[in-house]
Amino acid sequence: MNKSNQQKLQRVYLDHSATTPLDPTVLATMLPYFGDTFGNADSVHYFGRQAAAAVDTARRTIASLIGAKHSEIFFTSGGTEANNWVIKRVPYAKQDKGNHIIVAAIEHPSIISATKQMEDDGYKVTYVPVDSKGIVDPDTIQKAITDKTVLISVMLANNEIGSIQPVAEIAKIAKKHGIAMHSDAIQAIGSVEVNVGKLGVDFLTLSAHKIYGPKGIGCLYIRGGQKIGKFIVGGHQERTYRGGTTNVPGIVGFAKALEIAVRDMEKNSTKLAELRDYFVSEILKRIEHITYNGHPTKRLPHNTNFTFDFVEGESLIMSLDLDGIACSSGSACSSGSLTPSHVILAIGVPEEKAQGSIRFSLGKSTTKTQLDYTIDKIVKRVDKLREMSPLFKQFTDGKKLI
Amino acid sequence: MYNETVMKEFASPQNVGAMPDANGVGQAGNESCGDVMKIYIKVVDDVIVETSFLTFGCAAAIATSSMATTMIKGKTIAEALKLTNKQVVKKLDGLPAQKIHCSVMAEEAVQAAINDYKSKVKKSN
Ligand code: FES
Numbered sequence: 258m259n260k261s262n263q264q265k266l267q268r269v270y271l272d273h274s275a276t277t278p279l280d281p282t283v284l285a286t287m288l289p290y291f292g293d294t295f296g297n298a299d300s301v302h303y304f305g306r307q308a309a310a311a312v313d314t315a316r317r318t319i320a321s322l323i324g325a326k327h328s329e330i331f332f333t334s335g336g337t338e339a340n341n342w343v344i345k346r347v348p349y350a351k352q353d354k355g356n357h358i359i360v361a362a363i364e365h366p367s368i369i370s371a372t373k374q375m376e377d378d379g380y381k382v383t384y385v386p387v388d389s390k391g392i393v394d395p396d397t398i399q400k401a402i403t404d405k406t407v408l409i410s411v412m413l414a415n416n417e418i419g420s421i422q423p424v425a426e427i428a429k430i431a432k433k434h435g436i437a438m439h440s441d442a443i444q445a446i447g448s449v450e451v452n453v454g455k456l457g458v459d460f461l462t463l464s465a466h467k468i469y470g471p472k473g474i475g476c477l478y479i480r481g482g483q484k485i486g487k488f489i490v491g492g493h494q495e496r497t498y499r500g501g502t503t504n505v506p507g508i509v510g511f512a513k514a515l516e517i518a519v520r521d522m523e524k525n526s527t528k529l530a531e532l533r534d535y536f537v538s539e540i541l542k543r544i545e546h547i548t549y550n551g552h553p554t555k556r557l558p559h560n561t562n563f564t565f566d567f568v569e570g571e572s573l574i575m576s577l578d579l580d581g582i583a584c585s586s587g588s589a590c591s592s593g594s595l596t597p598s599h600v601i602l603a604i605g606v607p608e609e610k611a612q613g614s615i616r617f618s619l620g621k622s623t624t625k626t627q628l629d630y631t632i633d634k635i636v637k638r639v640d641k642l643r644e645m646s647p648l649f650k651q652f653t654d655g656k657k658l659i
Numbered sequence: 660m661y662n663e664t665v666m667k668e669f670a671s672p673q674n675v676g677a678m679p680d681a682n683g684v685g686q687a688g689n690e691s692c693g694d695v696m697k698i699y700i701k702v703v704d705d706v707i708v709e710t711s712f713l714t715f716g717c718a719a720a721i722a723t724s725s726m727a728t729t730m731i732k733g734k735t736i737a738e739a740l741k742l743t744n745k746q747v748v749k750k751l752d753g754l755p756a757q758k759i760h761c762s763v764m765a766e767e768a769v770q771a772a773i774n775d776y777k778s779k780v781k782k783s784n
Contacts, residue, residue: 572717612694645672648715650713
C-alpha cells in the first residue's frame, strides 16, 4: 500500500459500541481541569475546593439524569471496575444470607470473568440462558432463585447484539425475594431511558466513553441503604467507598457527555434506527447465507450483528480494515481469543458458524453515504473470502452434485 | 497487532483457489479455532511446479497460506517436506504470539499435500 493510496482511503468508523469519539463540547468542558483548575478534590485549600465543587456539580447532574440522589453515585475508573465491584463485593456484604449469584449468560466479560473468580472462591453462580433473539426470560430468573441467592445481575442492553433486556420486570422479582439487583447499563445509556427508580435496580453501572465522553471514567449507582463491600481502598474519596485521587476532568466530562446523550436521545435514536434499518435490509438483500443476530425491535438503535456463513470473522474485519472500515467481532475486549463469542453461542448459533459474526455499530456521525460505501465493500469482501474458503467450496460442490 | 509484511501478504494473497489438476491435496485444521487450510500441489519429476490454497481462517492463516505456497513452489518434494512453520513465520517477519498456531496449519497442510502425492504415486506404480 503506497502513501497516496493511504491518503485516498476513506475511513468509516462503525465500532461505536467499542468506543466513541470525544464530543468537542465535552472536551471543552474538561480542558480547564487539565489546566488552571488542576487541584486535588480532597485538598482543603482554594485549588482543592474548586475541584471539589466541579465534582459535586457533575455528580448532581449525573444523579438527576438517571433519577438518583447525588449521594448514590460513586465514581470509578470505568464500567469494568464498577461491574467487578458489584459482583465481588455485594455477595461479600450479604454472606450471612447466602452465596448464590444469578447473571445472564450474555453479560459482558467484566461480569462473567468476575463471576468465574467468585466460583473459584466457592460461590455458586447460575448463568441464565437467553432465547434465540438474545432476550432473558424473567421466568427463568424466577426459577433460578434459591433461598441462598444474594445478587442478580442482568445488563440493560447487550454489547454485541444490542438486545434490550426486561430489567424492570426482573428487578420486581428480585425485590419480591429480597435479592439485590444490578444492571450494567453501559451500552443502553443514551439509546434507551435509564431511570433507576423506574428500573427498580439497586445497583447500576455507567461508563462515559460509550456516550462520546472520556475514557477511564464511569460510575456505580448504589441505592441508598444497599450493602456493598469496598473494592478499591485508599483515601477517603467517594465517601470512603472508592479510594484513589478523584479524576476531576473525567468526571466533569462524563457529566457533560451524559447531559448531551440524554438531551439528544430521541433525536439520535430515531435517526440511527432509520440508518440501521436501511443498512440491514441492504445487506440481507445483497448477501446470501447470512443471519441477522439479535431481536428485530427490542434492540439498540445503532447495533447490527451478522453471521456470514463460510467466512471467518477476523479475516473479514481485517479485509474491511483494508477498505478503511472499522467494525468488530462483538466484544473488542475478547478479541485475541480463539473461542467464538459467548453471546453468539448463547443465542444458538452453532460453533462453526459463530466465528463469522460481525458487529457494525453506528454512531452520531454515520451517514448514508458511508453506509452505501460499506455495504458495497462488505459484499465484495465476503465474496472474496468465500472464494478462498474451503468450506464454501465444499458447500457449492455439494450443491452441484444435487 | 499484525506487521506490515503480514498485512501485505493478507491484502494480496498469492496462489488463491482450488487446483483442478493438482496431484497432491492436503488439509489441516485447527481444533481450537475451527479453522481449515487446504493446500494443492502439482508435482512434476519430484518438483513442485504449481501450488494453491483455500483457507477458512484468520488474517494470519491467510497470510501463512500465501507465504507457504509461495515458498514451496519450485522446490523438490524432499525440500518442501522440511518446511517448518517457524520458517514461514520468519518470512512474514513474525506473527503475534497468539497467532503462531495458525502457521502450524500451513506446515501440516504442506506435509499432508506431499504425503497425498506420494501415496498416489505409490498406488499408480
Ligand atoms: S487460524 Fe484460527 S485463529 Fe488463526
